[in-house]
Amino acid sequence: AQSVSQHNHHVILSEAASLELGCNYSYGGTVNLFWYVQYPGQHLQLLLKYFSGDPLVKGIKGFEAEFIKSKFSFNLRKPSVQWSDTAEYFCAVVGSGNTGKLIFGQGTTLQVKP
Amino acid sequence: EAGVAQSPRYKIIEKRQSVAFWCNPISGHATLYWYQQILGQGPKLLIQFQNNGVVDDSQLPKDRFSAERLKGVDSTLKIQPAKLEDSAVYLCASKDSGANVLTFGAGSRLTVL
Numbered sequence: 357a358q359s360v361s362q363h364n365h366h367v368i369l370s371e372a373a374s375l376e377l378g379c380n381y382s383y384g385g386t387v388n389l390f391w392y393v394q395y396p397g398q399h400l401q402l403l404l405k406y407f408s409g410d411p412l413v414k415g416i417k418g419f420e421a422e423f424i425k426s427k428f429s430f431n432l433r434k435p436s437v438q439w440s441d442t443a444e445y446f447c448a449v450v451g452s453g454n455t456g457k458l459i460f461g462q463g464t465t466l467q468v469k470p
Numbered sequence: 471e472a473g474v475a476q477s478p479r480y481k482i483i484e485k486r487q488s489v490a491f492w493c494n495p496i497s498g499h500a501t502l503y504w505y506q507q508i509l510g511q512g513p514k515l516l517i518q519f520q521n522n523g524v525v526d527d528s529q530l531p532k533d534r535f536s537a538e539r540l541k542g543v544d545s546t547l548k549i550q551p552a553k554l555e556d557s558a559v560y561l562c563a564s565k566d567s568g569a570n571v572l573t574f575g576a577g578s579r580l581t582v583l
Contacts, residue, residue: 460512
């Protein structure tokens with residue numbers, strides 16, 4: 357069955373610390389991968405996506421993610437977090453055809469202390 | 471461009487009552503999704519429409535949930551009768567046929583007492 361697993365449920369960091377959120381997926385076939393972010397009181401927004409090509413993708417606000425096909429992973433990173441990065445982060449996967457359903461992980465709550 | 475519109479934003483009902491949520495996708499987006507997001511979990515797909523046809527409703531509890539998209543534009547999701555475990559945020563999303571990126575609405579938060 358298709359699934360997405362996020363390693364950390366709740367992460368607490370101080371400002372300027374580095375961030376890495378783990379994501380592993382189970383899916384038979386070629387995939388498109390996403391990280392969505394949900395800031396407090398706001399709707400889900402796309403942070404970055406991987407469709408093909410360079411496995412290191414850059415998104416908004418200094419975030420990046422690396423697709424490692426052999427490990428079925430798509431970890432999210434940021435070298436130096438800010439208080440404004442406090443949010444919930446969701447990893448998601450869909451088959452590369454356009455009719456597949458987007459499957460989400462359970463989410464990671466990031467709290468950045470000023 | 472305007473985003474995905476959803477209403478109401480908040481709804482409180484008692485168990486066994488009914489409730490309906492409305493979604494208007496981004497203009498021209500053929501594919502529309504309803505997701506259920508229970509507190510502390512990731513969104514779970516309930517139903518996917520392509521124009522006015524259902525593509526996937528395998529995880530929709532059909533004994534109490536129904537959804538329609540009669541004219542292939544806006545959509546309604548209904549719950550009747552509601553149970554306590556239906557308390558969640560109901561998210562609507564849409565995407566263009568040529569893309570594989572979903573745009574989400576703000577969601578409708580349901581509390582069942």
